[in-house]
Amino acid sequence: MGEQQTQSQDLLPRIWMDARVIMVEGASAIEFLQGYLTSDTQRLQPNKALPMAVCNIKGRVLANGWALPAEEGVGLLVHHSVVAPLEALLQPFLNFSSAAFADAGAQFVLVERTRGIALLDELHVTPLTALPDGYLDISAELARTLIEHNLALVSAPVSERFMPQMLGLEEHGAVDFDKGCYLGQEIVARAQHRGAVKRRLQQVTLDDIHVEIGDAWGSDATVVSVAANLALVVAKVAA
Secondary structure, three states: OHHHHHHHHHOOOEEOOOEEEEEEEEOOHHHHHHOOEOOOHHHOEOOEOEEEEEEOOOOOEEEEEEEEEEOOEEEEEEEHHHHHHHHHHHHHHHOOOOEEEOOOOOEEEEEEOOOOEEEEOOEEEEEEOOOOOOOEEOHHHHHHHHHHOOOOOOOHHHOOOOOHHHHOHHHHOOOOOOOOOOOOHHHHHHHHHHOOOOEEEEEEEOOOOOOOOOOEEOOOEEEEEEEOOEEEEEEEOOO
């Protein structure tokens, strides 16, 4: 019975319920997002996701994830808990552009191994406007995968607390230091060129310790991602 249930689950669509895709549509979608994403939207390629972040004016990451190429614009794959604040940040400026959020609202994320838009090896995604009748939530599995790749997907408890470099986003191609201005760019660039980033992402083993995102870790670190017995923390760099 257990084996049959496992086989049945394997046939279900795999949905990343922790993530959502905000669709920005219109003729100027790519140009508009160039002023807000830390990565260069001109580098978007068909079927390949572009790592990115959106900072506040102080250079702290409000949301991060991937920009996805779309027929009518660009999708922003982020944690579901930062969708509302990200939309609230962008909406006033969208009002003065020829781009807009899609009427369907934030979309769900279907995950497959080979079909869709590539995020990582054997990790491809497709936005869905509605959930299928039956699905398997693989958020816990993907949380561990991202931690193993030293990737932190910012959620509400740690939103607007860390600069991109503190989360190691530049190491994954999510920060382009040669592109034009974006929100928070001056602070992010200054910290990079002056070597002023004194906190960095570290992977730790929990050993049955229960922690949640946003919790303190030790005397000088903060938990930013958790999955089973692994976590990512932002900690002070040893002198």
